[in-house]
Each structure stands twice: as structure tokens, then as C-alpha cells.
Amino acid sequence: xxxxxxxxxSGVHPxxxxxxxxxxxxxxxxxxxxxxxxxxxxxxxxxxxxEVEVFFVYxxxxxxxxxxxxxxxxxxxxxxxxxxxxxxxxxxxPEKFSGCKLIGIPTTNGKIYADQVENRIQRLGDQHHPQAKxxxxxxxxxxxxxxTAEEVKALSAVAKKYNMYLHMDGARISNAAVSLGQDFKTFxxxxxxxxxxxxGTKNGMMFGEAVVFFSTELSKQFAYIRKQGMQLHSKxxxxxxxxxxxxxxxxxxxxxxxxxxMAKRLEQALREVPQIKITQVVDGNGVFTIIPKEITEALxxxxxxxxxxxxxxxxxxxxSFDTTEKxxxxxxxxxxxxxxxx
Ligand SMILES: Cc1ncc(COP(=O)(O)O)c(C=O)c1O
Numbered sequence: 001x002x003x004x005x006x007x008x009x010s011g012v013h014p015x016x017x018x019x020x021x022x023x024x025x026x027x028x029x030x031x032x033x034x035x036x037x038x039x040x041x042x043x044x045x046x047x048x049x050x051e052v053e054v055f056f057v058y059x060x061x062x063x064x065x066x067x068x069x070x071x072x073x074x075x076x077x078x079x080x081x082x083x084x085x086x087x088x089x090x091x092x093x094p095e096k097f098s099g100c101k102l103i104g105i106p107t108t109n110g111k112i113y114a115d116q117v118e119n120r121i122q123r124l125g126d127q128h129h130p131q132a133k134x135x136x137x138x139x140x141x142x143x144x145x146x147x148t149a150e151e152v153k154a155l156s157a158v159a160k161k162y163n164m165y166l167h168m169d170g171a172r173i174s175n176a177a178v179s180l181g182q183d184f185k186t187f188x189x190x191x192x193x194x195x196x197x198x199x200g201t202k203n204g205m206m207f208g209e210a211v212v213f214f215s216t217e218l219s220k221q222f223a224y225i226r227k228q229g230m231q232l233h234s235k236x237x238x239x240x241x242x243x244x245x246x247x248x249x250x251x252x253x254x255x256x257x258x259x260x261x262m263a264k265r266l267e268q269a270l271r272e273v274p275q276i277k278i279t280q281v282v283d284g285n286g287v288f289t290i291i292p293k294e295i296t297e298a299l300x301x302x303x304x305x306x307x308x309x310x311x312x313x314x315x316x317x318x319x320s321f322d323t324t325e326k327x328x329x330x331x332x333x334x335x336x337x338x339x340x341x342x
Pocket of ligand 1 (some may be wrong): 060070084138141142169172201
């Protein structure tokens with residue numbers, strides 16, 4: 001079955017598998033006290049600057065929740081899009097671990113903007129009200145759209161104005177970097193992000209994400225927070241080795257470029273089918289589309305994909321590093337054939 005359901009449906013990139021095999025020799029220090037981890041942290045520092053602090057964790061929920069926990073007290077509020085992964089797809093882990101209230105801002109394209117956020121920052125200093133402390137954005141967004149560095153800077157300016165922090169959920173940060181044609185630093189650290197979840201799993205790794213702190217005041221207690229949050233991997237070298245491979249020979253870029261190109265190809269092919277409507281700008285590796293309800297089931301018998309919104313029947317089609325042109329073309333042809341028979 002061909003899959004457009006999620007970039008998590010894909011397997012592990014062979015270069016990552018090789019790196020895992022390579023790391024699988026002999027004994028070495030545990031919990032990050034090993035050479036591969038030291039080398040990999042240097043790779044992150046080469047991307048973002050020597051002063052950043054990097055911590056590896058198992059998954060994206062863990063990266064987000066613990067990064068947010070480091071930036072907040074339990075009487076704080078976190079402002080995000082109402083579609084944010086932290087708001088709708090991490091159960092209540094952000095609330096449980098950080099203790100904070102999440103304030104979701106309505107969005108039509110997955111992004112939130114500086115003026116909308118500023119409007120929701122209220123009653124600071126009032127002991128009765130949740131105290132807004134973090135703005136959290138996803139890059140790329142849950143709708144596969146991408147914030148420009150200027151949009152991130154505008155959000156950071158609001159955060160600074162109110163003594164808040166800016167968090168970025170970068171589960172798909174490589175897709176965003178490729179889409180913007182910019183290096184990671186330009187739209188994160190240089191744009192005023194304080195803490196970043198840097199994704200690996202959706203871009204060819206087996207598992208593993210990194211929490212990157214640009215503000216060292218936030219990272220000071222993070223080793224304890226990670227352990228308390230059950231995200232400290234004893235055999236750390238096996239997360240580090242995957243990131244080392246991902247950040248070597250431009251693997252992150254090759255994978256994300258391919259996934260984004262497949263999404264563009266899919267978008268173009270579907271635009272030729274009059275009964276199908278593309279609902280979002282295709283910046284990253286996902287295509288959002290309204291496919292006639294009558295054909296969805298037949299299409300789903302051959303291709304995995306999710307109906308993203310039960311009411312509008314908007315569907316999400318995700319491409320990944322291993323999506324082939326053939327799969328894309330076959331999907332578009334099948335959709336076209338089914339539509340023309342309506
Ligand atoms: C925007 C976003 N953030 C974070 C995650 C990470 O989730 P997980 O905890 O499943 O690795 C995902 C995965 O679907 C995601 O789409």
C-alpha cells in the first residue's frame with residue numbers, strides 16, 4: 001500500500017541505518033558520555049553557534065513538552081495556534097508536565113501572527129490570571145506552511161516586549177529550511193527563537209529529536225528536566241549517531257528537498273483535476289486538499305491517507321524522503337479517474 005498518510009509511515013534512510021550499525025561496536029559511555037554524542041553536539045554548534053546547548057530526546061512530544069517546561073512555571077500560559085501539535089496531538093502532556101494553560105489562536109493556514117498573539121496577552125501581573133510566558137509556533141506548520149524569518153522576528157519582538165520566550169516546534173524544520181532556501185540559524189536563533197525542537201524522525205531517522213536552547217538561562221536545569229521527564233536515553237550514542245548522519249553530507253537537505261518536491265509534484269497533478277481543491281499553499285512536504293467524499297474510500301483502498309477534517313472533508317497528503325514520482329503520479333491518476341466517473 002502506498003502511503004501519503006504521514007512522513008512517520010516511512011522507514012529509516014539507509015545512511016541512518018548504516019550509522020546505527022557503525023555505532024554498534026564495543027562499549028562506550030552511557031547517557032551521552034560518548035564520542036559520537038560529543039561529535040554530534042559539535043555539528044549542532046556548527047549550525048547554530050558555539051554557545052547553544054543541545055539535548056537529545058526520544059520523540060517530538062518529549063522535545064516540545066520538556067522545552068516548554070524549561071521555559072515556564074506552572075502558573076504560566078503558552079500561546080500557540082489552535083491547530084498546534086502541542087494543542088491537539090500531544091494529549092494533555094504539555095499541560096500535565098508544564099502545568100501551564102494552553103491558549104490556542106484560530107488559524108486558517110496554520111500560522112499565528114504577531115498582532116493576534118499580542119491581543120491575547122492580557123492581565124499580566126494579575127495573580128488571578130494565567131501569566132502568558134511562551135509563544136509556540138510550528139515550523140513547518142501542521143498545514144505544511146512555512147513562517148518567513150520576518151514573521152518569526154515579529155513574533156519574537158512581541159515575546160521580548162512582554163518578557164516572554166519564543167518556542168519553535170521544528171518536527172519538520174528541514175522541510176522549512178529547504179522551502180525558505182535559508183540555513184537553520186537564519187529563521188531560528190537569528191530571528192529570536194529561544195528554544196527549538198529539532199526534528200529527526202520525520203526526515204529519515206528511526207527516532208530522536210534534539211532540544212536546542214539559544215538562551216542558556218533556559219538550559220541550565222534541562223538535564224534534570226529531561227531525566228525527570230523520562231527522555232534521557234541510556235544508550236545515547238544511538239540517537240546521536242542518527243543525527244550525526246543526518247547532518248553529514250547534507251542528508252537532511254537531500255531528504256527534505258525530495259519530500260518537498262514530491263509534494264509540489266502532487267499538488268501540480270491534483271490541480272489538473274477540477275473536482276479537487278487544494279486548500280493550502282504547499283510550502284513543505286504536505287498537500288491539503290478537498291477530495292470529493294464519494295471517491296475518498298475507493299482512493300483509500302489503494303493509498304493510505306487521512307481525512308484531516310471530518311466536516312470539510314479536507315484531506316492531508318504527506319510526502320517523505322522515500323516517496324517516489326511513480327507513487328505520486330499513480331495517486332493523481334487514480335484520483336482523476338475516480339473523479340471523472342462521478
Ligand atoms: C508538528 C509536529 N510536532 C511534533 C510532532 C512529534 O510527535 P511525536 O511525539 O509523535 O514524535 C509531530 C508528529 O506528528 C508533528 O507533526
